[in-house]
Amino acid sequence: MPYSDLLKQLPEQFFAKLAKRVAEKVAEGHDIINLGQGNPDRPTPPHIVKAMQEATADVANHKYSPFRGIDELKEAIVTFYKREYDVTLDAETEVAVLFGAKAGLVELPMTLLNAGDTMLLPDPGYPDYLSGVALGHVNFETMPLLAENQFLPDYAEIAPDILERAKLMYLNYPNNPTGATATPAFFEETVQLAKQHDFVVMHDFAYGALGFDDVKPSSFLQTEGAKEIGVEFYTLSKTYNMAGWRVGFAVGNKEVIAGLNLLQDHLYCSIFPAIQVAAAHALTGPQDCVEEQLAVYEARREALIQACSKVGWSVTAPAGSFFAWLKVPEGYTSEAFADLLLENASVAVAAGNGFGLHGEGYVRVGLLVSPERLVEAVERIAHLPEFSTVFRSKVH
Incomplete structure (x- = not known):
């Protein structure tokens, strides 16, 4: 039975492909240290359960x-934003409940753009942004995120005609995959440009709760005038380890917000009410679990950085x-390097080119295993024959 042209034009699901390869290696009996995933490994806090x-x-x-x-969840979102960011919201007109943030990210181009309109996407960026491009039949231009610019787009480098055509811009900080944060x-x-x-x-x-070195990431809505031109998407997946619950806003x-709600009226009948009640409790209940989790990720980050430094890999x-963005050595593409690690070291990482053209030359590592496993992963890589003194000197 033939599929529709719409289905045929959807991009390959990058993470599904990666997960399949890892599962095949595990089925073959390999002890895979999976650093390629973006799936929180810790359980949902007991009070939320x-x-x-x-x-x-x-x-x-x-x-x-x-x-x-439900009103309880929308009011909890308002309380959360006031408490965490001193941002005032109206529960009825400025909040849309989402089936996880990903659903909204895919829906937004269909909400605001017509076929052939142009949107701006970060490169590298979350691959599923492209799903919204395909389903909305829209065009996109990329904004390179480069190390020399702290992985922030340089607006001066965007051609004036592209800015004039643009109807929508996506940003993401703390950033997936680079781990960069944005400044006020x-x-x-950004507000002035928009x-x-x-x-x-x-x-x-999505990673708003995960800022290291005692620096709390800023909400875009804290910026004067931001609500005049923009929205912010948040998910409970990372802050409260509720990835499988599929709830965001x-x-x-x-x-x-009105447009998103209208589209969703035709797609869903909202989320199971009990999940919404639990989400409201997560946002307004004890927040010790959030602080504890941040400390866990920071400890894992330090373990990875120190292990890499010990073997001569400067990162x-x-x-x-909860990601680290690591350069690959000269002579390797991102995909070739990721393949090498999976095949010869049983370490899975996400190839940077899967996040866009400017992701080439990097791999993304998730801080989603214990510090001991992170250290073990680096040691396995260091023991590869290819990881010689010359090899190490080329990843600085």
């Missing part, structure tokens, strides 16, 4: 949810997220 259990037992939650989410000054520049050229900004704040500009510590 308990809230979910109690809400599941409540028969009132066995019915359809209101289309646009950069967000101010106003000048009349486009919408979407800031993907968008906040900000009323018109964008830059990420400022946020």
Whole structure:
């Protein structure tokens, strides 16, 4: 039975392909240290699970949810943003409940753009941004994220005609895959640019809780004028280890939020109410678990950096997220280097070219295993015949 042209044009799911290769190696009996995943490895905190259990037992939650989410969750989102970022939101007009942030990221181009319109995407960037491009039949231009610019787009390098055509821009800080963070000054520049050229900004704040060295990542909505031109997407997946629960939200500009809600009215009947109750409890309940988790990731980051330094692999510590962005040695492409590590060291990493043209020359490493396993992974790589003194000198 033939598939539709729409289905045929969808990009290959990068992470599904990676997961399949790792699963095949595990099935063959290899002890794979999987640093290629972006799936939190720690459990959801017990007080959130308990809230979910109690809400599941409540028969009132066995019915359809209101289309646009329960009031308890929307009010909790408002409370969370005021407490964490001193941003004031209206629960009815400035909040959209999402089936995980990914759903909203894919829906937004279909909400705001017509076929043939142009949006701006970071390169490297989260691969699933391209799913929204394909489903919305829109065009895109890339904004290179380069080390010499702290992995922030250089707006002066974007051609004026592209800025004039652009209707939507995606940003993501703390950044996946580079681990970079954004400054308030950069967000101010972004707001002014969006106003000048009349486009919408979407800031993907999935890793908002994960800033290292006692530096808390800024919300885009803390920037003066941000709500006039943009929205911010947040997910409970990373902050509260609720990846499998599939719950997130968008906040900000009323018109964008209304459009997202309208589209979702035709796609879903919102999320299982008990999950929404638990999500509200996560946002407004004890936050010790968030601080504890940040300390865990920071300890893992230090273990990785120190292990790499010990074997002569000079790497830059990420400022946020739970990823490290590591250069590959000269003579290797990202994919060839990732293949080498999987085949010969049983270490899985994500090839940088899977995140875009400017991801070539890097691999992404997830801080999603214990410090001991991170150290073991580096030691396995160091014992490869290819990891000679010459090899090490070329990854500085």
